[in-house]
Each structure stands twice: as C-alpha cells, then as structure tokens.
Amino acid sequence: MTDVIVIKNLSKYFGKLHAVDGISFEVKKGETFGFLGPNGSGKSTTIRCLMGFNRPTGGNISVFGHDMSVDSTITKQQIGYLPGNVKLYDNWTGWDHICFFESVRGKSGNVDSLIDRFDFNPNAKFRHLSSGNKQKLGLILALMNEPKLLVMDEPTVGLDPLLQYEIHKVLMEMRSHGTTVFISSHNLPEVERLCDRVAIIKEGKIVAIENIKALGQKKIHKIDVLLGDKFELSEFEVNSVDKVELIADRLLITTSGDLNPIMQKLAKHKILDIEIVHASLEDIFMKFYERSE
Amino acid sequence: MFPFAFRMFRDKLKTFVIYSLSAVGFLEMYIALFPTISQQASQFDQLLKTFPPEIFKAVGMDPSTLSFGNMESYLSSEYMSFLWPILAIIFAISIANYISVEEVDKGTIETLASLPTSRTRIFMERYFTGLLILAGFCVISLFGAIPLAMMHGADYVLGNYLTASIGSFFFIWAAYSMATMFSVIFSEKGKATMVSGGVLILMYVLHIISMLNDKLVNLQYISLLHYFNGSELLAKNVYPQYALLALGGFAVVAMLFALFWFKRRDLSV
Numbered sequence: 001m002t003d004v005i006v007i008k009n010l011s012k013y014f015g016k017l018h019a020v021d022g023i024s025f026e027v028k029k030g031e032t033f034g035f036l037g038p039n040g041s042g043k044s045t046t047i048r049c050l051m052g053f054n055r056p057t058g059g060n061i062s063v064f065g066h067d068m069s070v071d072s073t074i075t076k077q078q079i080g081y082l083p084g085n086v087k088l089y090d091n092w093t094g095w096d097h098i099c100f101f102e103s104v105r106g107k108s109g110n111v112d113s114l115i116d117r118f119d120f121n122p123n124a125k126f127r128h129l130s131s132g133n134k135q136k137l138g139l140i141l142a143l144m145n146e147p148k149l150l151v152m153d154e155p156t157v158g159l160d161p162l163l164q165y166e167i168h169k170v171l172m173e174m175r176s177h178g179t180t181v182f183i184s185s186h187n188l189p190e191v192e193r194l195c196d197r198v199a200i201i202k203e204g205k206i207v208a209i210e211n212i213k214a215l216g217q218k219k220i221h222k223i224d225v226l227l228g229d230k231f232e233l234s235e236f237e238v239n240s241v242d243k244v245e246l247i248a249d250r251l252l253i254t255t256s257g258d259l260n261p262i263m264q265k266l267a268k269h270k271i272l273d274i275e276i277v278h279a280s281l282e283d284i285f286m287k288f289y290e291r292s293e
Numbered sequence: 294m295f296p297f298a299f300r301m302f303r304d305k306l307k308t309f310v311i312y313s314l315s316a317v318g319f320l321e322m323y324i325a326l327f328p329t330i331s332q333q334a335s336q337f338d339q340l341l342k343t344f345p346p347e348i349f350k351a352v353g354m355d356p357s358t359l360s361f362g363n364m365e366s367y368l369s370s371e372y373m374s375f376l377w378p379i380l381a382i383i384f385a386i387s388i389a390n391y392i393s394v395e396e397v398d399k400g401t402i403e404t405l406a407s408l409p410t411s412r413t414r415i416f417m418e419r420y421f422t423g424l425l426i427l428a429g430f431c432v433i434s435l436f437g438a439i440p441l442a443m444m445h446g447a448d449y450v451l452g453n454y455l456t457a458s459i460g461s462f463f464f465i466w467a468a469y470s471m472a473t474m475f476s477v478i479f480s481e482k483g484k485a486t487m488v489s490g491g492v493l494i495l496m497y498v499l500h501i502i503s504m505l506n507d508k509l510v511n512l513q514y515i516s517l518l519h520y521f522n523g524s525e526l527l528a529k530n531v532y533p534q535y536a537l538l539a540l541g542g543f544a545v546v547a548m549l550f551a552l553f554w555f556k557r558r559d560l561s562v
Contacts, residue, residue, distance in 0.1 A: 051403075051407055052406060053403055053406045053407075053559070053560045054559040055557060055559060076409035079407070081403075081407040087399060087400035087403065087404065088404055089304075089401055089404075091304070101408070103296035103299070104408045104409065105408065
C-alpha cells in the first residue's frame, strides 16, 4: 500500500506553547486512520497544518507525494475537508455554497444525490440552519467532488445519534470505495467502529500508533468482583496487574497480563459475584495516557 | 473564471449601493441648496474672509478655494474637504476587512483555504475587486454631481470632476491598501478596524499640527492627507504629480506587504 499522507517531524509552536512537537506518521492508501487525543492535545493543529491553514514551525507534510508547503493547490483538488462545527457564510444559501465550491473545484456529479441522501434543503440561508443541517451542508461540500482523501476534524461533535450514524455510514461506504479517511476524534467508540489504525497524541507528541484490531487484541481485562470476606488490596497487586481499585465495596482489577495468578488469589476468597470483560478502547486509550505521564 | 472576485462583488454589492447612494444623497442635499446660496455668494465670501486663516488650517481647508460663486468651489468646501473623505475611508476599511480579517475572525477562512487554490489568488482577486468597487464609488460619488447639477440648473465644469475622481481614487487606494495591510496582520475585525481608523486619525492630527506649527512642518510628509487635497482637486482642477506618485507608491508597497503577510500567516486561530 502506498502512503497518501506522510508527516515527518512536524512541529507547530505558538510562542512558548508547543502545540505539536515533532510528530511523524503515515496514512496508507484506502485506510481509515484515526487521530485520537483529548482537547488541546494537538489534533486540530496537526490537521490545520496538513490542510495548509497554518504554517508549520518545522517538519514536512506530503500528501499524494506532493510537499504541501510547496504545492498544495493540485493536492487539495483531491481532498474533502470537514471540520466539527462547520463555519460557512451566514448570508449564503446552501446552493450559494455549492455553486461557489463548483466554481473553484469544477462541476460535481453527485451533488443532487448527496442532497437527497441527507434530506437537506439547499435554499435556506446558512444562518437559519440547525447545527445538524449546517454539518450536513459541510458534509455535502466535502463529498461533492468525490475526493480521494477525506480529512475530518471531529466531524460528529455535538450531533444527534441519527446524524452521527449517517456520517459513519457514509464513511464506511467511502472506505469501501477506496477513499482514504483521516479522522480526528475523541469519541472512542466512533474510532473503534470506523478506523483501521489510530495514532494517539498527547501534549503534541505521538504516544502510540496502533492497528485497531491489535489494540482490541491487547490482553487488557477488567475484573469486577464482589468478595464475601475480608481482603487487602495489596493481596492482588501481582506482577500482571496494572491497577487495583475498590469501588463501592467491589474490587476492580485491571490487568494487561496473565489472568491465572489473579484467579488463584481470588480463589482464596469467597466470591459473591464476578464479571470479567475485555477492556474498551477507552481503557486502552487511558492506559496509553497514564503510561506516557 | 474569477470565483473569489465574483463572490466578493455579490457580497459587497449592498454596501456599495448604500455608500454610493449616501454620497449621492449628500450631493443632492448640497446641490439643491446651491442656487439659493450662489445668489448670496458675495456675502458668504466676504464673511469667510473675516475668519482667521488658522481656522481653515485647523480643518485642513485651503482658504483660496473657498468660494460659493461656482458649484465646484462650493462642493469642494462643503463636501470634498471633510464629508467625502470620511465616507470613503469608512467604506475602504469595510472592503479591506472583507479580504482577510473578517473571515479569520469568523473562522470561514478555513473554507476558502481548503479549496484547491493558492492564497495569492484569493488575495489578488479580492484586493482588485475591492479596488474596482472603490473606483466605482469614486466615480458615482463625484460624477453623481453632474446630473444633479443639470436637474437643479446649476453650471458645472466636467474636467474638474475628472481630476477630482482621479485624485480621490489615488487617496482612497492608499487608505484601502493600508487597511488591507492591517486586515491581514490582525485576526480580530474590531482590532483591525480600530488600528486602520486610528492610524488615519493620527495622520489627520499630524497633518493639522504640521500646518499650525512651522517647526513641525516636516511631519506633513508622513500623513496620507498631505498628498490629498480634496478642495484643490475639485475647485482648482489641479493635482500635483508627486502626490499621485506618493499615494500610488504607498498603495503598491502596502499591497505587496499585505500579500506577503497573507501568504505566510496562520489563517486558523
């Protein structure tokens, strides 16, 4: 697979603040790549540098083999961009936006079908649209020229579940048609559902780049136990255990290793209730964050 | 073919019409009064001669152009010396803000920057569309006097309006380029407007100080207003070439600086 996006040692400083600090990663053709991190971690700054809105302090960004600092015009012809909280022109109607985009990008072949699909009224002025409909217009503008790369910055933030579901459906279709998707989010179930690989960013640095399946297969378990006799938390702090907590009389053990030593320790007690679950992506994400602190 | 220019023209059309009609409205107000005033011109002129010359200097007027005997002199003192420059400067700042700071402030600049086009093209199409709109304003706000003069039976000299339009255009071009520079430097519309307006007010103050105080006469050269004498343009039909060169040169340098800054700045803040 060829790389669609190649980011090398990207840094972006705002005075003393290092918003992005020497990150590197690649996004392969046809994959859906998630960019995970909490607010202020550097996700949006990275995307703004990638799209050429902001000038990087250092490093290189190449998309479809073109250096974005030199030659972004041709490349952007193949990129659809959707931010969270789309900001468009209040006094323009949906059609005004669509026609303006067509006058720059060229005639679109799928605009009518997109309007039908999203049940969008293009005659209303942008300022009269609900936040969901504003996002629909943003999505139509991003998809109307059938881009080969879709860049989305928290595209479902603040949307109702129905519209979130519709956007996820569109993204999955795009992926099946071979479109490369780069999506930043802090919505972990969304990333788990859509992405092939994820990069986790913290305080401007990449802390992990993982295949989403490999992440899921990490042997992280959560054991939630209610014991009927006396016990000490320290009893369960064996090598394979990451964390032992007592929450409302229940023992919560998080482990990324062998379960047997823990089960042997538990077997010495009277177990009233037990539940063992695979850790969610959220737990894995938190683990990465704790590890990098 | 020029999507950014076309879109700017559509977005600014209403403002252009409002400003142009306001200017024509003021012209109509003054010209309608002219036949009556011109009958008492000699009395007005006598009255004006009794004023100390410092008063005229303080408001940036040339006393030699002050006469109500012909329409050009009358309009130059009533309209061109103060009202027209104020109207034109406010309009120029509003057009310059559209080029960058308004979009950066609202966040819509990301939409433009995500399109497959260069920043140079966005800037140039918008800058020259703005200039064309301002040129239109200059023509309407000055040549508009001619049909009104015909309507009210007043005599006019066409050449004076042509000179006034050209000279005024150079002045407004310089003010517009300066406002464009602040529009691309700042990220908040209020700040850009305040600085553009503040610098022009400062220039006005320096211009007045340089006229009132002989020791500070050299200060006049750093004020754009030194190179624009609205009353002289319309009343005397003269305009020194060095003034056009100074205003045009300043406008080009400010425009190039604005373009340089727009290309290198962070658009998303």
